[in-house]
Structure formats: structure tokens, C-alpha cells
Amino acid sequence: MDNIFFYLSKAVWLVLAPASxxxxxxxxxxxxxxxxxxxxxxxxxxxxxxxxxxxxxxxVGEWLIAPLENRIPSAASLPADVTGIILLSGALDPVLSAxxxxxxxxxxxxxxxxxxxxxRLYPQAQLVFTGGSGSxxxxxxxxxxxxxxxxxxxxxxxxxxxxxxxARNTYENVxxxxxxxxxxxxxxxxxxxxxxxxxxxxxxFCQQNWEVVPYSVDHYSVTGQPLRLxxxxxxxxxxxxxxxxxxxxxxxxxxxxxxxxxFPQSTC
Numbered sequence: 001m002d003n004i005f006f007y008l009s010k011a012v013w014l015v016l017a018p019a020s021x022x023x024x025x026x027x028x029x030x031x032x033x034x035x036x037x038x039x040x041x042x043x044x045x046x047x048x049x050x051x052x053x054x055x056x057x058x059x060v061g062e063w064l065i066a067p068l069e070n071r072i073p074s075a076a077s078l079p080a081d082v083t084g085i086i087l088l089s090g091a092l093d094p095v096l097s098a099x100x101x102x103x104x105x106x107x108x109x110x111x112x113x114x115x116x117x118x119x120r121l122y123p124q125a126q127l128v129f130t131g132g133s134g135s136x137x138x139x140x141x142x143x144x145x146x147x148x149x150x151x152x153x154x155x156x157x158x159x160x161x162x163x164x165x166x167a168r169n170t171y172e173n174v175x176x177x178x179x180x181x182x183x184x185x186x187x188x189x190x191x192x193x194x195x196x197x198x199x200x201x202x203x204x205f206c207q208q209n210w211e212v213v214p215y216s217v218d219h220y221s222v223t224g225q226p227l228r229l230x231x232x233x234x235x236x237x238x239x240x241x242x243x244x245x246x247x248x249x250x251x252x253x254x255x256x257x258x259x260x261x262x263f264p265q266s267t268c
Contacts, residue, residue: 006168009252010136016248018240022048057229061239066221068246069195072202072266074216082122083187086212087115088173088201089131090194092150094141103150108194110217112147115192116154118215125190127156128181130164130173139168170197170249171258174204183210194218196242200250203259206268214266 014020025048032041054060091111096104105112119127129151131143144165148158164180167173183189193201195216205212220239222228230236253259260268 002172005171005256007136009169009249012252013245013248016244018244019237022051022237025051052233055236055240056231056233059228059230059236059239061236061241061243062221064243064247065196065239068197068199068243069216069219069221071263072198072214072216073195075213078121078190078215079188079213081188082118082125082190082213083183084126084128084181085115085118085122085190085192086128086130086177087111088170088191088193088197089129089143089147089167090197091218092131092143092147094133094143094146095135095138097146098141103146103153105150108218111192111194112150112154114215114217116151116156118190118192119156119160125160126181127161128164128177129161130167130177130180132164132166132168132172134168170201171204171253174201174208174210178208178210188213190215192217196220196246199264200246200253200259202266202268203250203253203261203264206264207258207260209268211268 025044029041029044029048032038032044088111091105091108093104093106115127115129119125129144129147131147133139133142135141142165144163148161148163151161152158162180164173164176167176189210189212191198191201191205191212192215195218198214198216202212202214220242250259250262254262
């Protein structure tokens with residue numbers, strides 16, 4: 001069943017991604033021209049131009065991502081004693097890392113630096129990195145296989161880290177990590193992931209009866225400036241894709257019983 005969910009989620013995202021709809025408009029306009037439907041072609045191109053202009057000027061993706069980032073902020077204060085710290089993969093590009101022979105990070109590098117800072121703050125805590133490959137085309141490259149090099153550069157003792165190497169998505173991150181560490185009642189575990197991804201992550205942990213302390217990083221939204229103008233189509237489109245993917249993920253995980261709420265909160 002998990003395999004079906006994994007492959008189905010990839011297929012659905014190919015269809016529903018905002019970038020896919022923009023490409024569909026381009027293809028539809030080209031077909032309209034090819035078959036002599038010039039009025040339809042003009043209307044499609046006008047629609048495309050209107051959408052691209054709007055996305056260039058307005059932070060639509062940020063409007064969608066801001067509620068996700070504000071849903072579960074980092075804990076107001078960190079606990080005195082921590083049993084373990086869990087880092088969800090997503091900050092490392094395993095294909096690039098394999099290609100260049102070094103750890104190559106992406107937009108979520110804050111996950112890694114925050115994990116290193118917490119590791120130094122809690123020297124006795126058990127460290128867990130969870131993440132295999134979420135790719136259908138290159139499943140042989142897993143994040144856990146390359147991130148150790150970066151941790152060593154950040155001064156983290158590799159003997160402290162448990163690596164979960166099989167997870168392909170957030171649900172498997174949580175389930176596999178729980179099987180790996182077998183947490184007990186009364187333990188305190190800190191979860192490090194991107195702020196927009198924290199609600200879905202916490203929802204899965206709660207569904208697995210494993211309460212965690214959220215430590216949100218890698219923010220996209222700017223507080224207090226929702227209507228600012230900024231001409232940056234590439235940035236806005238990327239943020240729209242990220243926000244749309246996460247909202248669809250929340251819906252899919254809730255409908256499939258992988259989270260306990262549609263829009264999870266910080267407490268289980």
C-alpha cells in the first residue's frame with residue numbers, strides 16, 4: 001500500500017503542479033494555432049500572459065505558504081533535557097552530491113545548520129537523520145549516504161548519529177525512525193524541518209503516538225508585508241509550487257489516514 005501511495009502521489013503531482021498547468025496552456029495555445037483556432041489561441045496566450053504577469057508582481061506563493069509557516073512555530077523555549085534530535089531530509093541533493101563527490105545542499109540548508117547547532121547544545125542527545133531517495137528515476141541516490149560528510153565538516157561526531165536510509169517521503173521518515181529508535185514515554189525528542197513542512201510532519205508524529213518538540217527553520221514568508229510588489233517570476237513560481245505541493249500533501253495524508261488532522265497543530 002505504501003508503494004502505491006508513493007507512486008500515485010508522484011503521478012498526481014505531475015498533473016497538479018502549477019508549472020504543469022502553465023506548460024499545458026503553452027501547448028494548448030500551440031495546438032490551437034496549428035489547427036487554425038486563432039481566436040482560441042489568442043485567448044489562451046492572453047490568459048497565460050495575465051497569469052505570468054500576476055505571478056511576476058505578486059507573492060501569491062507566499063500568501064499560500066505563510067499560514068503553513070505560522071501554524072506551528074518553533075517552541076518558545078527549548079527543554080533543559082533532550083533525549084534526541086531528528087532531522088528530516090530535504091536539504092541535500094543526493095544526485096548532485098554523488099556527481100561531484102561532496103555534499104551539495106539546496107534551499108533548505110538551514111535544516112542542517114540548525115541540526116548541528118542543536119547537537120552542540122545537547123551533547124548527550126541521540127541524533128537521527130532520516131531520508132533515502134524520494135525520486136522515481138534515481139532511487140539509487142539517497143540523502144543519508146552523502147550527508148555524513150557534511151556533518152563531519154560541521155564538527156558532529158558521526159558516532160552520535162543514527163541514519164535511517166530507506167524513507168522515500170515524510171510518512172516513511174516518521175515510521176522508519178520510530179522503528180529505529182523505539183522511543184519511550186516521557187522522552188523528549190526535537191524535530192527539525194522547514195517551517196512550511198512542520199504541520200504535516202507533526203501530524204504524522206502524532207498519528208504515530210510520538211510527540212515531538214518542533215524546531216522550525218527555512219522560512220519563505222516575510223512577516224508584516226503581504227502586499228509588497230517584487231518582480232521575480234522564478235522565485236514566485238518556485239514558492240507557489242512549494243506551497244501547492246505542501247497543501248496537497250496535507251490533504252492526501254489526511255485522507256489516507258497518515259495524519260490525525262487536516263491542518264495539524266503543535267500538540268497531539
